[in-house]
Amino acid sequence: MGRAVAARFAANGMAVLCADLNEPAAQAVANGLTAAGHPACAVRTDITDEASVAAMAAAAINWAGRIDTCIANAGAMIEGDILSLSLTDWNRAMLVNATGAFLTARAVLPHLLVQGGTLVFTATTVDLSGMKGVAAYLPAKGAVMALTRQLAADFAARGVRVNAVAPGAVRTPLSESQFRARAADEAEFQTLLAQVIGRYPISRWGTPEEIAEGMLFLATDRSSWMTGQIIPIDGGLLELRQAPRSARSKARFGRWDARAETSF
Numbered sequence: 001m002g003r004a005v006a007a008r009f010a011a012n013g014m015a016v017l018c019a020d021l022n023e024p025a026a027q028a029v030a031n032g033l034t035a036a037g038h039p040a041c042a043v044r045t046d047i048t049d050e051a052s053v054a055a056m057a058a059a060a061i062n063w064a065g066r067i068d069t070c071i072a073n074a075g076a077m078i079e080g081d082i083l084s085l086s087l088t089d090w091n092r093a094m095l096v097n098a099t100g101a102f103l104t105a106r107a108v109l110p111h112l113l114v115q116g117g118t119l120v121f122t123a124t125t126v127d128l129s130g131m132k133g134v135a136a137y138l139p140a141k142g143a144v145m146a147l148t149r150q151l152a153a154d155f156a157a158r159g160v161r162v163n164a165v166a167p168g169a170v171r172t173p174l175s176e177s178q179f180r181a182r183a184a185d186e187a188e189f190q191t192l193l194a195q196v197i198g199r200y201p202i203s204r205w206g207t208p209e210e211i212a213e214g215m216l217f218l219a220t221d222r223s224s225w226m227t228g229q230i231i232p233i234d235g236g237l238l239e240l241r242q243a244p245r246s247a248r249s250k251a252r253f254g255r256w257d258a259r260a261e262t263s264f
């Protein structure tokens, strides 16, 4: 998703600093943008490390002179229900997803406040509906949603808008590893994928580009009167699963009707 965000924002005329723990991957994205004529650079950043995040913000200022928007998108999936999760698992989910969002926001906000700007977090649709077997990841993303609303309230009057995108299932290394962890073999993995997607009204995976489009909207003046919002981009999963049960809606949506489900 970060790669798609970088490409979409660069195409919109922005200078993009790609920050990721995986430095070669971030550098490859930046190199691709530079080769296409867009200003871009990369910096290794560990969002769980206060000094690393501060260095990332300083690098952005040194390179571009200002920060207009920050897409705080890095995250990690930790699988497991509460009975199978260790305290280490819980702490890891909180550290990468919640503390990482907190540290990132704290490092960039002073710079956003200089001329006004935007902060966009990545939540998840299933935090708004519930899902089986992610008893650390969902609470961690819940903290990200609460942080979105809190920062929006704290900084609206000072020219900084804070919103979040809540993606449904998007085919990336993260979602792939999530479903592989639940499947014993390739056949079970394929069956699981088909079941998940079958529950989406728009019955396919989302693309990173579709999420990046929402982030661009929230990051720019196109969304100038929006703050504190958590916007699902999820093929209709969240909204349509709550449609009133009726013979008509059942006939129409019966194939994916997820109201009886507690997972995706």
Ligand SMILES: NC(=O)c1ccc[n+]([C@@H]2O[C@H](COP(=O)([O-])OP(=O)(O)OC[C@H]3O[C@@H](n4cnc5c(N)ncnc54)[C@H](O)[C@@H]3O)[C@@H](O)[C@H]2O)c1
Pocket: 001, 002, 019, 020, 021, 022, 025, 045, 046, 047, 048, 073, 074, 075, 076, 077, 096, 100, 122, 123, 124, 125, 166, 167, 168, 169, 170, 171, 172, 173, 174, 175
């Ligand atoms: N893929 C989905 O279906 C889906 C759905 C809902 C929400 N999300 C969220 O979207 C975001 C992007 O996910 P993705 O699917 O692109 O995952 P991904 O695994 O492809 O990418 C996550 C990126 O975060 C980086 N990262 C991990 N830990 C880091 C750290 N400590 N410091 C800096 N970078 C770190 C990884 O190196 C990787 O490049 C995540 O926050 C994820 O929770 C994904």
